[in-house]
Amino acid sequence: MAHLTGSERAAYVQDMFGRIAGRYNLMNRLMTGGQDLKWRRFVVAQARLKAGDRLLDLATGTGDIAFEALKAVPGIQVVGGDFSLPMMRVGRTLPNGERVGWTGADALNLPFPDATFDAITAGYLTRNVIDLPRMFAEQLRVLKAGGRLVLLDSSPPKDNLLKPFIEIHLRYVIPTLGRIVAGKNGADAYQYLPSSTQAFKTPEDLARLMREAGVQKVQFRTFMFGTMAVHWGEKA
Numbered sequence: 159m160a161h162l163t164g165s166e167r168a169a170y171v172q173d174m175f176g177r178i179a180g181r182y183n184l185m186n187r188l189m190t191g192g193q194d195l196k197w198r199r200f201v202v203a204q205a206r207l208k209a210g211d212r213l214l215d216l217a218t219g220t221g222d223i224a225f226e227a228l229k230a231v232p233g234i235q236v237v238g239g240d241f242s243l244p245m246m247r248v249g250r251t252l253p254n255g256e257r258v259g260w261t262g263a264d265a266l267n268l269p270f271p272d273a274t275f276d277a278i279t280a281g282y283l284t285r286n287v288i289d290l291p292r293m294f295a296e297q298l299r300v301l302k303a304g305g306r307l308v309l310l311d312s313s314p315p316k317d318n319l320l321k322p323f324i325e326i327h328l329r330y331v332i333p334t335l336g337r338i339v340a341g342k343n344g345a346d347a348y349q350y351l352p353s354s355t356q357a358f359k360t361p362e363d364l365a366r367l368m369r370e371a372g373v374q375k376v377q378f379r380t381f382m383f384g385t386m387a388v389h390w391g392e393k394a
Contacts, residue, residue: 175219175242182245183220188335190382197310197381197388198226201279204308204390209233211276214300215258216240216265217283221249223310224258227279237275239263266292270300277306284311285358294371301393307373308390312354313361316384324385361387 178185186194201223207213211234215224218238227236237259240246246260263269265280265287278297287293297307315324359367361378364387368376373391380387 202227205277207231214275214278216280219245268296273302279308281310313387
């Protein structure tokens with residue numbers, strides 16, 4: 159699962175999200191105690207959208223961030239890109255689903271011309287990507303000059319007094335919820351998601367990688383005892 163690399167890892171992640179598509183939103187609410195709604199609003203605020211802007215929401219899944227952006231700034235155009243078609247099929251059935259341009263998209267080879275979007279958002283994409291420099295290069299390519307990039311993802315727990323309790327939540331509580339809510343087809347998914355979190359970059363390391371890739375004015379903010387982070391920056 160989290161130990162997989164290359165195309166094998168990409169194929170596993172694609173299949174995994176397809177299998178849990180129907181219960182994905184419910185599991186997000188349960189795993190985070192509803193806090194994920196606040197994080198998505200923060201993501202949209204950092205995108206600094208205005209009427210008429212074009213937003214690309216990568217790893218859009220069922221469209222949570224895309225819908226939040228449409229709610230915050232009704233006059234924008236939103237494209238939701240994901241390589242999990244079952245997730246997007248669920249999103250299309252939700253209220254305002256017809257307002258999102260759902261598009262099959264590989265984050266390493268985006269199917270859009272250069273300088274297409276005013277902003278890019280992505281929720282829980284980064285830790286699942288097998289080539290981060292390539293991902294950032296593609297995002298910068300399709301952004302307009304001055305465009306904003308905002309990423310939401312989980313972070314490994316910090317070494318402090320809370321770490322043992324957070325690890326219990328990651329290793330036992332989330333997989334148990336996954337088995338109950340998503341059933342046997344989703345059980346391994348909710349083992350993969352916590353393990354991939356623990357193996358991922360720290361917020362500081364991810365910010366450094368963004369700067370090395372050419373993202374300007376990189377900043378980040380952590381949530382939920384440091385286990386979630388929103389990073390943002392812009393194209394020069």
